[in-house]
Amino acid sequence: MVKNQKIIKMSGISFSYSEESPILKDLDFEFFKGDKIGIIAPNGSGKTTLFHLMMGLLKPTSGSVEIFGKPMETEQDFADIRHRVGLLFQDADDQLFCPTVLEDVAFGPLNMGKSKKEAIEISKRTLDFLGLSDFENRITFKLSGGEKKLVSLATVLSMEPEVLLLDEPLTGLDTKTRSTITRALTEMNISYIIISHNIEFLEATTSKTVTMRDGKIYADQQVHVHIHDHAHVHGNVPHKH
Ligand SMILES: Nc1ncnc2c1ncn2[C@@H]1O[C@H](COP(=O)(O)OP(=O)(O)OP(=O)(O)O)[C@@H](O)[C@H]1O
Ligand SMILES: [Mg+2]
Structure with missing residues (x-):
């Protein structure tokens, strides 16, 4: 990069x-x-x-x-x-507007000119990445708050933004899902x-x-206290950081 x-x-x-x-x-x-x-x-x-x-x-x-x-x-x-530039709205209801999850996630790629086959492939891959493989045919407006937030993230990621x-x-997400999002973000370049x-x-x-x-x-x-390892080039010479 x-x-x-x-x-x-x-x-x-x-x-x-x-x-x-x-x-x-x-x-x-x-x-x-x-x-x-x-x-x-x-x-x-x-x-x-x-x-x-x-x-x-x-x-x-x-x-x-x-x-x-x-x-x-x-x-x-x-x-x-x-x-x-992919914007995840604070309110998932501002993000989702298609009847089913797959349609919502595929909307972005389709709109960008991908073929239907490509858009569906990307969408399935994205849903899978977020642990939402079973959600494809779910009715969007019937999802829970946390599920909507996750599907919203899928609609953003499926556009493969830079x-x-x-x-x-994290709003509305349980501990396990929070960890999934945290890991997904740290893994993404x-x-x-x-x-x-x-x-x-x-x-x-x-x-x-x-x-x-x-x-x-x-x-x-705010001071962020953190622990880190680092190599010393000073050997045994006393020094300050
Ligand atoms: N559409 C709107 N019309 C009028 N005032 C608004 C509108 N949207 C936001 N505001 C006001 O603008 C201010 C900033 O709102 P904003 O939503 O940007 O805050 P925020 O930092 O995102 O807050 P939060 O942490 O609650 O999400 C608030 O006082 C809010 O009441
Ligand atoms: Mg806000």
Whole structure:
């Protein structure tokens, strides 16, 4: 994977849903290929809003968004990159809209021009990867909350995106399924940003966490205690880290 290719650049982004309360204020953010970033911040701090601005689902009141080095100025600019950036919505009901699970998971690949056979192959492989092989013919709207979240993730992964934006991927999932997701993410050679309130999950899956406050993004000040092994070139010479 080539590092240092800029995937997302947001400059001077401000946004408000209504005039009296700006949610994002002159926010700057850069995201590079190979980055695995966690966002941990209080409810209502603008995390979901940030993802929706990145995908062009919301328009900033001021500022600019660049994706894969290209300024996003029109709806078509965003349409051109959406299959390369997979957004997992916080609410699975925003993601799923087909009658059955297989149709929902195959929708993305079909829409990207894959043949029906290819789309079904990719979808089955993706469902299998997430331990959902038995779900193909399940009725989407009858799934439980956690099942919907997992199937939503399958609809995102089946598009084989280069980048993942995951908005609270663990919501509603049991311990075993959380471990499956954690392992799947650490195994995938893919760049991603994960919004989560679960610090242990972010520690396991990301290399850096940021937080949001007063409409801006800051490096997370929290100290992550971790154990690591490293080789010493100093031999027995006393030294400090
Ligand atoms: N469609 C909307 N119309 C008006 N206000 C909204 C809308 N969506 C979100 N907001 C407000 O914008 C603020 C930021 O919302 P957002 O969903 O981005 O927060 P969040 O950090 O994702 O929170 P959470 O951790 O609860 O998911 C909140 O105060 C919310 O009430
Ligand atoms: Mg949110």
